[in-house]
Amino acid sequence: MRVLVVHNRYASAQPSGENKVVDQEVALLREAGHRIEVFERRSDDIAARSLPGKAAVPLLVPWNPAVRAELAARLRTARPDVVHIHNVFPLLSPAVLAACADAGVPAVATLHNYTQVCPPGTLHRDGRACTECVGSTPLPAVRHGCYRGSRLATVPLALSLAVNRRRWWTGVERFFCISAAQREVLVRAGMPAERLAVKHNFVPEPGVRRDGPGEHLLYLGRLAETKGVRLLMAAWDEIAAGGGAGVPLVIAGAGPLEREVTAWAAGRDDVRYAGLLDRDECRRAVARSVAVVAPSTWLEAFGLVVVEAMAAGVPAVAAAHGAFTELVEDGVTGLLHRPGEAASLASCLRRITAEGAPGEAMGRAARLRYEQGFSPAVGLERLLEGYRSAIAGRTALARGGDSRAGRGDGDSG
Template identity: 30%
Template sequence: MKILEVNKYYYLRGGSERYLFDITALLEQAGHEVVPFSMKNDRNRPTPFENDFLDEIDYRADRPLVQKLGEAARVIWNREAYRKTKAIVKRERPDIAHLHNIAHQLSGSVVAALHDMGVPMVQTMHDYKRICPAYTLFQGGKVCERCKKRRYWNPIVHKCLLGSRAASTVAALEATWYGMTGLHEKIDRLHAPSHFMRHKLMEWGIDGKTIEYVPYGLDLTRYRAARDDEDQGYFLYAGRLSREKGLRMALKAARHAPHARIVVAGEGPLRERLTREFADLGDRLRFDGYLDTPSLHDAIRGSRAVLLPSQWYENAPFAIYEAFALGKPVIGSDRGGVPEMVKPGDTGWIEPPDDVEAWARAMENVSEAAKQAAKRGRAGRQAMETIYTTEAHTKAMLNMFEKV
């Protein structure tokens, strides 16, 4: 089978790209041919298909107003994307297209071109863009579902995207255009990595028969499980320092958990604010910034548990997969897809996402429970070895591809 893998970025930018490269490797190992289609960027991974990619579009760059207006129009319809998609399909003749994140830079023009060329499509739902113009179902510090039933004026009113009314207006127009033209319905199957994602899409009116739940899998040969003697007793938060991720709430809880020490791996817009606001935690809080993969794995192995205090509807966070693969339990929020994987009494602890006292109790208790944490970490590793395997994931995805 020849598969066209489509994503707007072709370098390791986040979880979507991580999965893109993982599934590419798994499909190739299974004997299939993969053709990437993306956007040009100096950071891209080497590929002989680079010349087929779209020219880079950076909507955050500072450019003249006339140029920005032209780029805004391309969010809704991108002639270059349509033309180049048809060209690569005509030359490579893929059996199926596997879509990831295409909004804005690649746009729905890719979907239109694939449909016009008769290429069946499966899209992995990495986020909520299909139902939320701002991707996250999170606004003003709270989960938000105002756009249900296509009430797409709400992003404009609340400036949901980047805090910008202009950007939010473009996103709202894009969502309206997709609804009017039926572009979304041209995608044959949706891959939901969590039950929560599948149920949320169905709740918003998408036919459940077109949505299949398939959890991710990790290649465990790349992950050495932690030894008990590597536990240094701290909690690790690894991720973006942004409001929806909930780190501020966890740090508030740490003030009431005197034995809790927290190491933060990651960067984001809240870095300076959090550093100032929680200076009173002293040596119980350390910001390590961005860590490369080997350093991050070492940091996870050295932790007592990984924190996932998310305030938004997490889908199927790789932070849980990696923690389990490295033999560490997770303290996670009871929101989104998190409780599907993190099982209290088995692979971790689940707490209400906005309950500072509950998080404080959990962190204080786990700070004093090394043996219990190690046991739950081993259970997480076992789950990766028996449930979240690359073999099961590859088989399920290929079955989905063959159905369309």
């Protein structure tokens, strides 16, 4: 199969699960013998632009005509069977959909977050879940300055959502939702249910698994409030005040709370801030864990670190909302704590590190869950199934006449 993958890579200064998923899927497809090309932009390149070039970036978020022309020409030359779209913010824009229509190539899109119904894609504001824009206009996001705390910075995202909503919903043959929880939110928001398929992200074999009970608890991810970092610090302080957990907490990653985490961890024997780890270091850190901690306060659309832990035979302690409730079977493959409650998180961490805790049995169950639902073989089949459905759907429309007129043409929404 010939596939063109479209992706705007996130900045390399901070870990991106989305970049990782794209790279892993491209490698998986190539290893299986499929012909994969990549059409991408890199957010890192913005820094090298001139001052006027940087100022123009927000104007390109809703629509980038140069990308439409370049991608359409590439599609006509490469003639892929299907285009697989991932992130288009900020340099690609939904103009990629028009390019697919121009070239007559069917498109699928992985929805890595909630940007179809929420300008910043998080369904989170001021430390709590927020659905004000779901099923309505994105004006509340502008009013609250939901993207980077800025009304001005939120405007391009809100405008893109408003003017391109119909283009997305009619121009994509098949959407990949990365969890059933995400799909449920999007269906309630009015997205076409018949085009929303659940396709969990897969995780490659880590090459190293846990041997024994583990030696630390691990938080691995972006250091941001939505990821529950402050909640974790509060829970750990509660545990420390009660005599500790018996194993240290390792925090690895980078992000806006890095300075706060560094200061909090300084001088403590029970906490180690490891900074940003490379891929092999991450795998070794996971394999040495009693459990991986995922205390996100926002509704995670998936939870890649939880499945990476499963692959290594390590259980997770995660918030009982969003996708975590379908990834983690409470008491079997890990533990679920009440979202946003430090005391509940602390209780779960004490339980999983207690002497005689069933952590090793949970680790074995987690590994089995990985093999059944998140292995490369499962991931490949679900990818190809989605591609075949998109191609068949587009072929049927071409034979019978496309009743979705205007699905991709035009220069804006």
